[in-house]
Amino acid sequence: MQMGARHGRLKEDEARGYFQQLINAVDYCHSRGVYHRDLKPENLLLDSFGILKVSDFGLSALPKQVREDGLLHTACGTPNYVAPEVLADKGYNGTSADVWSCGVILFVLMAGYLPFDEPNLTVLYRRIQKASFAFPSWFSSSSKKLIKRILDPNPVTRITIPEILKNDWFKKGYKPPHFQPDEDVTLDDVDAVFNDSEENLVTEMKEKPESMNAFELISRSHGFNLENLFEKQMNHVKRETCFTSKSPANEIVSKIEETAKPMGFNVQKRNYKIKLQGDQTGRKGRLSVATEVFEVAPSLHMVQLRKTGGDTLEFHKFYKNLNSGLKDIVWTTEQSNNEEPKVA
Structure with a gap:
């Protein structure tokens, strides 16, 4: 009507x-x-x-x-x-x-x-x-x-x-807008790690992070993303990103924690998996980000970040700010030095 x-x-x-x-x-x-x-x-x-x-x-x-x-x-x-x-x-x-x-x-x-x-x-x-x-x-x-x-x-x-x-x-009588949760944004393995533990704020237990094979590496690469082989909805806003680093895994985790806390995020970590949750309520509630460090080679790691709650554009803004704080550990090639960080 x-x-x-x-x-x-x-x-x-x-x-x-x-x-x-x-x-x-x-x-x-x-x-x-x-x-x-x-x-x-x-x-x-x-x-x-x-x-x-x-x-x-x-x-x-x-x-x-x-x-x-x-x-x-x-x-x-x-x-x-x-x-x-x-x-x-x-x-x-x-x-x-x-x-x-x-x-x-x-x-x-x-x-x-x-x-x-x-x-x-x-x-x-x-x-x-x-x-x-x-x-x-x-x-x-x-x-x-x-x-x-x-x-x-x-x-x-x-x-x-x-x-x-x-x-x-x-x-008077105001009801805040209710947004449907993102159905396709979950990291079950990250949630399981924290759900299985009675203590959230703990140090890493494993000697090194999970390994990532060549197939997984290619599928996460910006240059050759296997998702491009499948039909996708137009104007789909990306909810995850990743970057590579030559720094040790422990140093990567510490740097993420050191950068995220001043941005107003509560940090929980275990076995190279990190949960970040904002202390401010945004447009769709608190922004939550699941992060995991993978070993690609003995001296090379890939870090995956995925939005698990909150607003997608706020996630994009968060990543840009986080990327600035992590510039010392992010591995950039000569070509990518002049590129904007991409959320994929």
Whole structure:
């Protein structure tokens, strides 16, 4: 079912529930570098369970459309819902522009009509640029304060999504988004090692890590990955990576621990298998990473890292930071010295 201004106004609690879902959806898009740029009730759908879905990404912008100044420059969207900085055509931040549109949507849901609605476009643009509108009498004072902060014509001082999530009016009855766990991301052997032990924080028991044969090495290689021989889902986000090192296995484990702890990760290790868990709750809960060191040759090791919990893009950011801290032990060839770390 499509939502729209013509359907009349909603009760405040009902409007708040849909607005909460909208903010969660837009926040998720922004975390992926996607800016919708045409948010309006007509692009919001309700499924059979009353769950809000954002649709029509035809005008959405991706990170590659951001210019060197860090801003988007294409004016688009439905005039009544467009932020003033977009109309000014001087470059705008996609995040704050979408937040403005969300504020207009909230107003429409609660009022049943648009805050900015003029037949003359020049007059309409002038009202939007000055944020000139009036609240209906039935709006609560707390909802008015929030909408006023969202419909701030200055994108620099406009409230952000993290600030909206902390707003008292917004938080009433709020249910954080629930994400389905990654079904294909498990490291049973790593979990088994820790489950079999009553003590988590222990030193390595084995003299050396597990050996990796040539077939396994090739299958994990960026240059010749056997996964490429099989059909894969388009736009699949990678959840694991690996690197090689000529350092001793014990030194690799210690270096990973030494680098991960200042990044806010709890480290558990046993038999050259390491569990890293972030102490901060991210977009999909705490980020968890399973790590294992394999022996490829007497003086060469491969280290595999796989996300076992949390958000995939947060895992990518984590690996880039970890890679910087491990630069002394990562084995790089002359060709790979100039390459960005790859998550595969």
